Structures are given as C-alpha cells and as structure tokens.
Amino acid sequence: MRYIEPHAHMVSRVTDDYVAMVTAGCRAVCEPAFWAGFDRNSVEGFRSYFAQLTEHEPKRAANFGLPHFCWLCINPKEAEDTKLAEEVIAIIPEFIDRPNVLGIGEIGLNKNSRNEISVFEQHVDLARRLNQLILVHTPHLEDKLKGTRLIIGLLKNQQFDPGRVLIDHVEEHTAPLVLEAGFWAGITLYPQSKCTPPRAIDMIERYGGERLWMNCACDWGPSDPLSVPKTAIEMRKRGHTEDAIDFLIYRNPCRFLGQSPVFELS
Amino acid sequence: MTREEALNLYFLDARARLIDLAAFLDRVERCPGEDDFRLRSFRAALRHLSEAKTEKARAVLTTLSDPTMEPLPAATTKGATGAWPQFKG
Numbered sequence: 605m606r607y608i609e610p611h612a613h614m615v616s617r618v619t620d621d622y623v624a625m626v627t628a629g630c631r632a633v634c635e636p637a638f639w640a641g642f643d644r645n646s647v648e649g650f651r652s653y654f655a656q657l658t659e660h661e662p663k664r665a666a667n668f669g670l671p672h673f674c675w676l677c678i679n680p681k682e683a684e685d686t687k688l689a690e691e692v693i694a695i696i697p698e699f700i701d702r703p704n705v706l707g708i709g710e711i712g713l714n715k716n717s718r719n720e721i722s723v724f725e726q727h728v729d730l731a732r733r734l735n736q737l738i739l740v741h742t743p744h745l746e747d748k749l750k751g752t753r754l755i756i757g758l759l760k761n762q763q764f765d766p767g768r769v770l771i772d773h774v775e776e777h778t779a780p781l782v783l784e785a786g787f788w789a790g791i792t793l794y795p796q797s798k799c800t801p802p803r804a805i806d807m808i809e810r811y812g813g814e815r816l817w818m819n820c821a822c823d824w825g826p827s828d829p830l831s832v833p834k835t836a837i838e839m840r841k842r843g844h845t846e847d848a849i850d851f852l853i854y855r856n857p858c859r860f861l862g863q864s865p866v867f868e869l870s
Numbered sequence: 871m872t873r874e875e876a877l878n879l880y881f882l883d884a885r886a887r888l889i890d891l892a893a894f895l896d897r898v899e900r901c902p903g904e905d906d907f908r909l910r911s912f913r914a915a916l917r918h919l920s921e922a923k924t925e926k927a928r929a930v931l932t933t934l935s936d937p938t939m940e941p942l943p944a945a946t947t948k949g950a951t952g953a954w955p956q957f958k959g
Contacts, residue, residue: 715945745950749935
C-alpha cells in the first residue's frame with residue numbers, strides 16, 4: 605500500500621508517528637498551518653511557526669525519507685483579533701516561495717463570525733494574487749453546515765476556480781454541497797468527531813471518489829496518524845479493489861496537490 | 871456488498887452503539903433536571919432513525935446543525951457544543 609497523508613499537524617506529533625506512517629506506506633505528508641491550542645500573541649510568533657513549517661519540520665520528516673509539504677495562514681480560531689490577522693497575512697508572502705509551500709490553508713470559518721469572514725476573504729484574495737491553491741477548514745459540529753454554505757458562497761462571489769480549492773472535514777450533510785459546487789472535498793477520519801472509516805467509505809460509494817481525499821488531521825487532540833491506511837483496510841473488507849484504493853489515497857491527492865509546482869515526488 | 875455481507879461486517883458494532891445510546895438516555899433521565907437544547911436536538915435526531923427515507927446520517931447531522939445563514943457579530947467562544955443552542959424542537 606502507498607498513500608499520501610494530505611492533512612497532518614506533525615509539529616504536534618512524536619517521532620514514532622513518523623516511523624509508523626512511513627512503515628504503513630506514507631509517501632508524503634502535508635501540514636496545514638493551524639491553531640496551537642492557544643492564541644499566539646504576536647506576529648513574530650507566527651513568523652517562528654512558519655519557519656518551523658518550512659525549515660525544521662521538513663528536516664525532521666526527511667530523517668525518515670518522508671517528503672514534507674505545508675500550507676500557510678492564520679487559523680480562523682484566531683480571526684477575532686483582526687489587527688493581528690492582517691499582520692500575519694502580510695508576512696505570508698515572505699514564505700510563500702519556499703520549496704515545500706503548497707498554498708494558503710487551512711483557512712475557513714470556526715464560529716461563522718463577521719471577523720472570520722473578513723479574514724477568510726483576505727486569505728482568498730492573497731491566494732488569487734499569488735496564484736496559490738487553497739485548503740479550507742470547515743467548522744465543527746453544529747457550526748459546520750452553516751459555515752460550509754457561507755464558505756461556498758464566499759468563494760463563488762470571489763470567482764475562485766473551484767478546482768483549485770479543497771474544502772475539508774466534510775460529512776454527509778456537507779459533502780454533496782461541496783462536490784456539487786465543483787470543489788474538491790476532504791474527509792477527516794477522527795476517533796470521536798468528524799468521520800469514522802465506515803462512514804467515509806459510505807460517502808465515497810454514494811458520491812464517487814473523483815474529487816475526494818481522506819486525511820487523519822492528526823494534531824494535539826484525539827486523532828490517529830494511521831487512520832488513512834486503516835480506512836484502506838476497511839475498503840478492502842468491503843470489496844474495493846486495490847486500484848480503487850490506490851486512486852483514492854494516493855493518486856487523488858497527487859492530482860489535486862500536483863496543481864502546485866512544488867508538489868513533486870521522486 | 872450484499873445486505874447480508876453488510877450485516878456481517880457491521881451489525882455487532884451497530885448493536886453495541888445502539889445499546890450505548892439507550893444506556894446514555896437511561897443515564898441522563900435518571901439524573902434530576904430538565905432537557906436542554908442538546909437533549910432536545912438529540913431526541914429529534916433519533917426520530918430520523920426509524921424513518922423509511924434514505925440519507926438518515928445526513929438528516930441527523932442537519933437536525934444537530936445551526937440552520938441559519940446570518941454571520942455572528944463576533945465569536946465569543948472557540949468551541950462547539952454539538953447542537954444548535956436555539957433549537958426548540
């Protein structure tokens with residue numbers, strides 16, 4: 605088995621996780637910028653974080669022969685401090701041309717507030733100006749449906765090419781909205797929230813896997829860095845072919861991410 | 871998969887989860903107090919399970935969601951509760 609892990613917050617994980625992922629067949633890991641679990645209090649904190657994502661973490665992954673890519677942004681959980689958000693967005697161009705940067709992400713909404721929308725729109729504008737791909741985080745639990753609807757409307761208003769946007773953390777009530785609007789969709793496999801392997805495969809069977817990927821989104825909370833290969837095993841149990849599994853967990857992420865010139869695997 | 875194959879794969883897991891749901895309701899109902907928006911939403915979502923319609927998971931998730939489209943003036947918290955606080959049932 606080979607697979608791409610398209611969404612993992614490796615700065616929060618231990619070295620053993622890299623070993624396990626490579627052993628399971630991971631061929632590349634992609635790390636969106638996210639919330640640290642607490643609010644950073646200065647733009648310099650973000651400068652250090654972006655350096656970690658573009659300098660330190662790729663070296664750490666390289667120790668295991670694993671290519672490491674990343675996305676840059678300020679997370680919607682930190683969007684209420686609009687002054688800080690503007691300062692962080694202003695330093696992203698300093699890092700955008702680094703050799704492992706895939707685009708702008710994971711941007712999006714958290715509580716669906718006006719400030720979050722403003723910061724989201726600034727990120728989308730930046731992505732357009734810099735010709736970057738976008739990775740979108742959709743809100744949690746009761747806020748997801750509304751947030752997904754708002755995000756789709758905002759992206760349509762800005763006329764951003766939907767083929768260059770992946771909207772992540774979809775579930776049964778949001779996947780059809782995302783796919784019908786022409787965007788890529790990501791299914792996040794979590795032990796407690798978001799989606800289980802059987803539900804993920806249900807969605808793939810119902811909506812087709814043409815513009816879908818699966819990810820573990822492992823971070824500092826309950827999460828499993830091996831959830832993608834474990835879901836592949838579940839697909840085998842349900843009779844999916846090896847080619848169909850490879851398409852979903854390797855070739856599909858390569859197709860989306862390959863729109864970025866930095867995404868090259870040897 | 872045939873229906874029998876699907877049952878072979880998932881019945882025991884679903885049975886365990888069903889009993890967990892029943893035990894959860896027994897536990898909550900033993901505790902003094904009133905239903906809040908979470909439990910009202912939960913009971914409403916449960917009704918979808920016995921409907922003949924397809925897309926039960928989607929219906930449950932929609933029942934547990936904020937149905938409005940107006941953005942909040944500001945986010946006063948970062949977390950989510952799992953149900954819409956204004957849900958009346």
